[in-house]
Amino acid sequence: MSQRKSRQPTLKSIAAAAGVHPSTASRALNGRSDARIPEDTLARIRKVAADLGYEPNPWARSLRTQRTMMLGLVIPRLTDVVLAKMFEAAEEHARDEGYQTITVSTFDRKGGQQELINRLIERRVDGLVLATSTLGDPSLARLEQEGFPFVLLNRASRSYPAVRGDDELGAYLATRHLLETGHQRIGHIGGPQSTSTAKFRLQGYKRALSESGIRYSPDLVRYGQFDAMSAMKGADELLSQRPRPTAIFAINDVSALGTMAAGRRHRLRIPDDLAVVGYNDSDMAALLPIPLSSVQVPLQQMGQLAVDLLIDRINGGTVETVVLTPRVVVRDSSARVVRDSSARPARRRR
Amino acid sequence: MSQRKSRQPTLKSIAAAAGVHPSTASRALNGRSDARIPEDTLARIRKVAADLGYEPNPWARSLRTQRTMMLGLVIPRLTDVVLAKMFEAAEEHARDEGYQTITVSTFDRKGGQQELINRLIERRVDGLVLATSTLGDPSLARLEQEGFPFVLLNRASRSYPAVRGDDELGAYLATRHLLETGHQRIGHIGGPQSTSTAKFRLQGYKRALSESGIRYSPDLVRYGQFDAMSAMKGADELLSQRPRPTAIFAINDVSALGTMAAGRRHRLRIPDDLAVVGYNDSDMAALLPIPLSSVQVPLQQMGQLAVDLLIDRINGGTVETVVLTPRVVVRDSSARVVRDSSARPARRRR
DNA sequence: AACCTCTGCACAAACGATTTCGCGCGCATG
DNA sequence: CATGCGCGCGAAATCGTTTGTGCAGAGGTT
Numbered sequence: 001m002s003q004r005k006s007r008q009p010t011l012k013s014i015a016a017a018a019g020v021h022p023s024t025a026s027r028a029l030n031g032r033s034d035a036r037i038p039e040d041t042l043a044r045i046r047k048v049a050a051d052l053g054y055e056p057n058p059w060a061r062s063l064r065t066q067r068t069m070m071l072g073l074v075i076p077r078l079t080d081v082v083l084a085k086m087f088e089a090a091e092e093h094a095r096d097e098g099y100q101t102i103t104v105s106t107f108d109r110k111g112g113q114q115e116l117i118n119r120l121i122e123r124r125v126d127g128l129v130l131a132t133s134t135l136g137d138p139s140l141a142r143l144e145q146e147g148f149p150f151v152l153l154n155r156a157s158r159s160y161p162a163v164r165g166d167d168e169l170g171a172y173l174a175t176r177h178l179l180e181t182g183h184q185r186i187g188h189i190g191g192p193q194s195t196s197t198a199k200f201r202l203q204g205y206k207r208a209l210s211e212s213g214i215r216y217s218p219d220l221v222r223y224g225q226f227d228a229m230s231a232m233k234g235a236d237e238l239l240s241q242r243p244r245p246t247a248i249f250a251i252n253d254v255s256a257l258g259t260m261a262a263g264r265r266h267r268l269r270i271p272d273d274l275a276v277v278g279y280n281d282s283d284m285a286a287l288l289p290i291p292l293s294s295v296q297v298p299l300q301q302m303g304q305l306a307v308d309l310l311i312d313r314i315n316g317g318t319v320e321t322v323v324l325t326p327r328v329v330v331r332d333s334s335a336r337v338v339r340d341s342s343a344r345p346a347r348r349r350r
Numbered sequence: 351m352s353q354r355k356s357r358q359p360t361l362k363s364i365a366a367a368a369g370v371h372p373s374t375a376s377r378a379l380n381g382r383s384d385a386r387i388p389e390d391t392l393a394r395i396r397k398v399a400a401d402l403g404y405e406p407n408p409w410a411r412s413l414r415t416q417r418t419m420m421l422g423l424v425i426p427r428l429t430d431v432v433l434a435k436m437f438e439a440a441e442e443h444a445r446d447e448g449y450q451t452i453t454v455s456t457f458d459r460k461g462g463q464q465e466l467i468n469r470l471i472e473r474r475v476d477g478l479v480l481a482t483s484t485l486g487d488p489s490l491a492r493l494e495q496e497g498f499p500f501v502l503l504n505r506a507s508r509s510y511p512a513v514r515g516d517d518e519l520g521a522y523l524a525t526r527h528l529l530e531t532g533h534q535r536i537g538h539i540g541g542p543q544s545t546s547t548a549k550f551r552l553q554g555y556k557r558a559l560s561e562s563g564i565r566y567s568p569d570l571v572r573y574g575q576f577d578a579m580s581a582m583k584g585a586d587e588l589l590s591q592r593p594r595p596t597a598i599f600a601i602n603d604v605s606a607l608g609t610m611a612a613g614r615r616h617r618l619r620i621p622d623d624l625a626v627v628g629y630n631d632s633d634m635a636a637l638l639p640i641p642l643s644s645v646q647v648p649l650q651q652m653g654q655l656a657v658d659l660l661i662d663r664i665n666g667g668t669v670e671t672v673v674l675t676p677r678v679v680v681r682d683s684s685a686r687v688v689r690d691s692s693a694r695p696a697r698r699r700r
Numbered sequence: 701a702a703c704c705t706c707t708g709c710a711c712a713a714a715c716g717a718t719t720t721c722g723c724g725c726g727c728a729t730g
Numbered sequence: 731c732a733t734g735c736g737c738g739c740g741a742a743a744t745c746g747t748t749t750g751t752g753c754a755g756a757g758g759t760t
Contacts, residue, residue: 010746021710026748038708055472059409059418060746063715068409078438079431079633088428088455095454100473103453104445105438122405123450228637257637264639283429287578287607289614289639360716371740376718386737410716413745 009052018048025049029056062124071310072120072128073103074113080226082252082280082299083131086153089303090129097311099126106132114139121148127310133157134194149313153306156196161313162321163306165297167197170326171204171249174277174295177328178247179212181335183275187220187238187245189231189255198223201251201279220245224255231258239266239274246274247334253278253285256292260333275334291331298324359402368398375399379406412474421660422470422478423453424463430576432602432630432649433481436503439653440479447661449476456482464489471498477660483507484544499663503656506546511663512671513656515647517547520676521554521599524627524645527678528597529562531685533625537570537588537595539581539605548573551601551629570595574605581608589616589624596624597684603628603635606642610683625684641681648674 015025020041028037028045048054062068071094075083091101102120106112113132117139120128127149133140137157143150144160152162178186188205191198206216219241222234231250238245239262250256256278260270268274270290278285281296302324309319365375370391378387378395398404412418421444425433441451452470456462463482467489470478477499483490487507493500494510502512528536538555541548556566569591572584581600588595589612600606606628610620618624620640628635631646652674659669 011748012746022747023711023749024709027709030748036707041708057413057746058473059412060715061748062409063407063413063717063746064748066715078428078434078441081429081431081434084428084431084434091428091453091455092457095469100452100454100469102450103441104450105441107442119445119450123408228633232637254637257634260639261637270639283578284607284634287582287604287611289610289620361718362716372717373719373741374739377739380718388738391738407716410745411718413716413747414718416745 008057009054011054011056014045014049014052014054017052018045020045029054068124068126069099070123070125071099071101071307072117072123072125073101073131074116074120074128075103075105075131076108077105078103080254081282081284083154085282085299086131086303086306089300090153090307091303093304094307097307099307099311108132113137117143127151127314129153129306129310131155134192135196135199136194149310151306151310151313151319153302154197156200156321159321161309161319163302163309163324164196164321165302165324165326167200167326168204168207170279170295170297170328171201172208173204173326173328174249174279174293175205175208176211177293177330178249178275178277178334179208179214181247181275183247184214185220185243185245185247186214187222187235187248189234189238189248189250189259190221190223191226191251191255193223198226198251205249224251224258226252226255228254228258228261231255232262233258235259235262236265239263239268247276248274249277250279252280253282253292253294256285256294256333257288260290260292271332271334277328277334281329285329286331288333290333293331293334294329295326296329297326358407359404361404361406364395364399364402364404367402368395370395379404418474418476419449420473420475421449421451421657422467422473422475423451423481424466424470424478425453425455425481426458427455428453430604431632431634433504435632435649436481436653436656439650440503440657441653443654443657447657449657449661458482463487467493477501477664479503479656479660481505484542485546485549486544499660501656501660501663501669503652504547506550506671509671511659511669513652513659513674514546514671515652515674515676517550517676518554518557520629520645520647520678521551522558523554523676523678524599524629524643525555525558526561527643527680528599528625528627528684529558529564531625533597534564535570535593535595535597536564537572537585537598539584539588539598539600539609540571540573541576541601541605543573548576548601555599574601574608576602576605578604578608578611581605582612583608585609585612586615589613589618597626598624599627600629602630603632603642603644606635606644606683607638610640610642621683621685627678627684631679635679636681638683640683643681643684644679645676646679647676 011025012022015022025045028042073087078084094101104116129151131153133152133155135157140157140160152160154164156162190202193199209216224230224234248259250259256276259276263270263274278292278294281294285292285294305322312319361375362372365372375395378392423437428434444451454466479501481503483502483505485507490510502510504514506512540552543549559566574580574584598609600609606626609626613620613624628642628644631644635642635644655672662669
């Protein structure tokens with residue numbers, strides 16, 4: 001055991017030092033409007049508290065107030081830059097609002113989500129931000145039923161309150177961008193269809209195609225796991241086809257990286273032989289040797305909003321889902337095709 | 351206020367249901383060796399607790415035991431993949447050991463560190479893992495003096511217990527690798543010299559040079575902030591020199607990315623005209639269009655070890671700094687030079 | 701002078717667990 | 731039969747807050 005004797009001053013000790021009863025000290029320091037305390041007593045108590053460096057013991061306080069001022073953040077993994085960005089913003093914002101956050105990663109393990117949520121509830125967090133939910137997730141129903149406050153982030157499920165980007169629109173815009181630069185045979189590296197993000201983005205991709213009168217073909221779509229490896233494998237399959245796609249819209253930037261790697265294996269030049277667009281516009285995108293076109297999503301804002309909504313909900317408000325609008329950022333990986341010549345690669349069939 | 355009435359069963363309620371005194375129930379459930387409870391009573395209490403879904407209230411417990419089973423993790427930012435990886439591992443390991451973690455980012459703000467540490471201590475975490483410390487950091491002295499358990503991660507400061515990679519060795523190996531592939535004019539994009547990592551890596555770079563009889567020249571070194579932008583600027587300056595460096599060792603992978611971007615601006619081909627080596631071997635490195643050579647560091651192991659050490663310290667152990675050994679992973683960004691031809695680019699002076 | 705109304709604060713009861721103390725009781729021992 | 735001992739468990743204190751209640755005394759009204 002460490003030697004430190006927990007010599008934090010307690011409310012009782014500062015009350016004694018100020019010559020008042022602990023209850024009075026409590027009222028003075030919490031500044032509730034209902035209890036009227038004369039100016040001088042109040043000042044005296046405040047001074048003593050400051051001098052002794054008093055900090056209220058949060059456990060004792062929580063025990064009494066039934067609030068912990070803690071939020072639980074549940075994410076698939078911290079190493080995903082996109083998630084990290086949202087959660088960094090969420091954590092900072094929560095802090096500004098007086099809440100501390102406990103962040104846990106599920107690593108996509110099967111029962112993991114439920115187990116972790118339970119741990120957080122046992123810790124008596126005041127509410128949860130969930131960025132892991134899959135579409136039919138049963139744990140959400142349980143939470144809702146128990147009246148436990150939660151907000152989804154980046155994912156949708158049922159009509160539970162959520163903060164997310166407009167994935168359908170983002171995918172639509174990305175695909176449209178490729179169509180507008182002349183591509184007709186556009187592949188898609190998707191994500192797990194159990195996630196709302198992947199599903200919506202596939203829909204956006206389809207809508208853009210059909211608007212241009214191009215028939216959707218499942219042959220041009222492969223599903224990965226949001227990671228580079230599975231994307232590379234999928235892209236490899238797409239690029240082995242004849243005629244092969246001249247452009248690929250990937251579900252995220254890491255998948256786009258995998259896609260470009262596959263392109264390299266096929267000795268394709270980017271963007272001349274293959275145009276690639278990613279999603280999320282992570283910092284890396286602009287810095288790549290071939291800068292990557294991507295769909296920009298206001299990630300920080302999403303993290304912040306999720307916390308705002310959650311706090312509202314904790315305080316008894318009824319909150320609505322917020323959907324934020326993305327935009328396409330065009331870079332070399334998809335643009336040069338147009339600049340280089342008038343011959344549009346999409347025409348090169350066979 | 352939400353409607354949920356905090357209907358969690360309490361120790362008293364399960365004691366009543368089992369027909370025993372709360373103290374007995376407590377003993378039964380905590381299984382302390384000193385109190386001997388007959389098999390049947392114990393089983394009965396356990397059963398009731400399980401049936402009612404009893405979970406001890408952590409605040410009440412902490413209030414009594416003076417322990418929270420919570421650890422604070424302080425990092426500069428979550429969006430740095432390297433840090434995220436360490437902390438993901440740390441969080442998971444802590445969880446396995448029964449601890450929850452509160453992670454906060456300082457965003458490198460000046461007074462931020464001290465302020466955040468205070469917040470965590472007010473929350474009465476049992477200990478701290480600090481990955482932010484600069485070399486002369488005064489907050490550490492305070493912690494040490496108050497006997498508050500902490501462990502540094504990835505950084506060194508004084509002789510405080512830490513878990514880190516051998517930065518000097520890693521940099522030495524990276525530089526040596528460049529020397530062995532024939533380079534002589536090797537630049538270095540460093541980091542803030544207030545951090546132990548940056549300082550040690552510079553030393554390793556110097557040692558490798560001097561071992562090969564090459565004089566160290568400050569002209570070949572620029573200092574960034576661990577990020578791509580400042581690295582790009584520094585690399586741009588280095589590459590504007592005549593003769594220009596034929597290889598650059600960057601303080602981390604993101605800086606290497608910036609360095610490669612600068613190379614592109616100067617229309618240099620990598621690795622033929624410019625070889626680049628990064629540090630940390632982040633996932634991205636292998637997937638880049640030009641796969642990046644890098645120094646591999648056991649990040650997950652570091653995160654895990656930091657937690658182990660911290661828990662040891664909390665339990666009164668005296669712990670020693672652990673230094674882990676890195677290794678160089680050679681990829682295209684620095685290797686092809688040798689494979690392509692016998693003409694070594696380093697020889698091309700003017 | 702009797703009565704009422706505020707102030708300003710003390711008292712004490714929670715909140716939900718852990719832990720020290722010690723009391724009966726049964727059994728063995730002398 | 732008296733004493734001693736260990737076992738199983740209940741009683742009560744404690745951790746540090748918050749908060750409902752109520753009591754004195756000051757000041758005003760009739």
